[in-house]
Amino acid sequence: MQLKVVSSGSIGNAYIVYNDNEALLIECGVKFKDIKQALKFDLTKVVGCIVSHSHKDHCIGAKDLVNAGIDLYSLPETSETFGFKSHRLKAIDASKSFNVGSFRVKAFPLNHDVPCVGFMIEHTETGRFCFITDTYFCEYKIPGMHNVIIEANYCQSILDQKVAAGATPDFLRNRVLRSHMSLATCKGFLQANDLKSVNNIVLIHLSDSNSHAERFKNEVTELTAKNVHIASKGLDINFNKTPF
Ligand SMILES: [Zn+2]
Ligand SMILES: [Zn+2]
Numbered sequence: 001m002q003l004k005v006v007s008s009g010s011i012g013n014a015y016i017v018y019n020d021n022e023a024l025l026i027e028c029g030v031k032f033k034d035i036k037q038a039l040k041f042d043l044t045k046v047v048g049c050i051v052s053h054s055h056k057d058h059c060i061g062a063k064d065l066v067n068a069g070i071d072l073y074s075l076p077e078t079s080e081t082f083g084f085k086s087h088r089l090k091a092i093d094a095s096k097s098f099n100v101g102s103f104r105v106k107a108f109p110l111n112h113d114v115p116c117v118g119f120m121i122e123h124t125e126t127g128r129f130c131f132i133t134d135t136y137f138c139e140y141k142i143p144g145m146h147n148v149i150i151e152a153n154y155c156q157s158i159l160d161q162k163v164a165a166g167a168t169p170d171f172l173r174n175r176v177l178r179s180h181m182s183l184a185t186c187k188g189f190l191q192a193n194d195l196k197s198v199n200n201i202v203l204i205h206l207s208d209s210n211s212h213a214e215r216f217k218n219e220v221t222e223l224t225a226k227n228v229h230i231a232s233k234g235l236d237i238n239f240n241k242t243p244f
Contacts, residue, residue, distance in 0.1 A: 001125040003149075003239035006030055006038045008204045008231035012057050013133070014038070015149070015204075015231070017239060018045070019125060022101050025049035025065075026119070026131055026149075028072070029057040032064035046070050047101025050092075053116035053134060054081040073100065075107075077115040092117065110135035113179045127197070127241030133205050136178055138189050145198050146241045149231075150189065152203040152220070153180035154210035162210060176210065183216055187223055195224055199243045204231040 006014035012030035016023050016038055023039060023046045036043065051059050051074040059074070059082070066072055066088045072079070079089045092098070094117055097106040102124070107117040110132065118132040120142055127146030132138050134151065154176055162168035181189075190201065201224060203216055213230045221228045229237060 001123065001239045003147075003200075003202065003235075003237050004038055005202075005204075005231045005233060005235040006034055007233050009206055009208065010057050011208075012060065013205065014061070015131075017103075017121075017123075017126065021045055022047050022103075024100055024103050024121070024123075025070070027051055027058045028061035028065050029055075029059055030061055032061040032068065035061060035065070043068060043070070047103065048073060048090075050074070050100065050105060050107075050119055050131075051078060052110070052118070052131070053112060054078045054114050055134065058134070071100070073098070073105070075115050075117060108140055111137050111179075113175070125241065126239050129239075132181075132189070134179065135181055137181070137185060141193050143194060145193065145195070147199055147239055148190070148195075148201045149204055150186055150201070151181040151205040152183050152186040152211070152216050153205055154207045155183045155212065155216070158212065159210045168209065176207070180205070180207070183211075183219065187220065190220065190224055195226060197241075198224075198226055199241070200227045200229060200237060200239060202229045202231050202235075202237075206230065 001019050004016040007030045013027040014030045015026040048071040066086045071088045073090045076091045092107045094107045104122040106120045110116045112134045122128045129147035131149045
């Protein structure tokens with residue numbers, strides 16, 4: 001399996017976990033044509049799309065995706081905001097696991113300013129991995145992970161400097177603190193979890209103005225001694241349970 005980043009951050013989020021036969025879409029917060037392009041226009045292997053929440057940077061492509069015949073799994077509160085109905089909109093019940101192709105998916109609630117879920121996903125090739133974004137905190141521990149996809153949105157000191165310099169208004173600072181994950185909180189999650197079997201840690205949804213990609217990567221590498229990646233457009237990495 002490979003992980004491909006179509007886009008990450010408030011500009012739009014879309015990620016594809018794929019091999020020759022199957023592709024799982026995570027988020028569709030970009031124009032559908034960008035997702036099609038990332039799939040080299042082969043939609044036949046797409047098994048479905050899972051969506052964390054209703055913000056446009058995570059689901060703006062929902063209607064086109066469903067019109068293309070792809071099943072979309074989200075909380076009912078999320079699909080209600082799409083403004084259309086379809087039998088392809090599947091409701092996630094956060095207490096139950098479900099199959100999307102040969103991926104086994106379990107959603108769990110996160111802490112954002114609208115209802116939002118994280119995902120624990122299992123597949124024979126990738127092993128177990130998590131997808132956690134748009135949350136100021138994640139209280140769950142996920143045992144036996146082989147790969148990690150997690151938000152590292154901002155760094156408190158950069159944010160404070162921006163506010164002090166008048167570049168970021170107070171209300172925006174307060175919103176960020178209550179809805180997105182800081183580098184320190186991200187590191188806390190990684191420290192709280194057993195990373196023994198983890199191959200890749202992919203940092204996603206970095207803020208344009210309040211993050212520093214190279215520093216984030218270095219700090220998480222230092223902490224975990226894992227392969228740490230910053231989710232930039234076009235990143236395409238081996239995402240297997242075993243790295244070979
Ligand atoms: Zn977002
Ligand atoms: Zn959001």
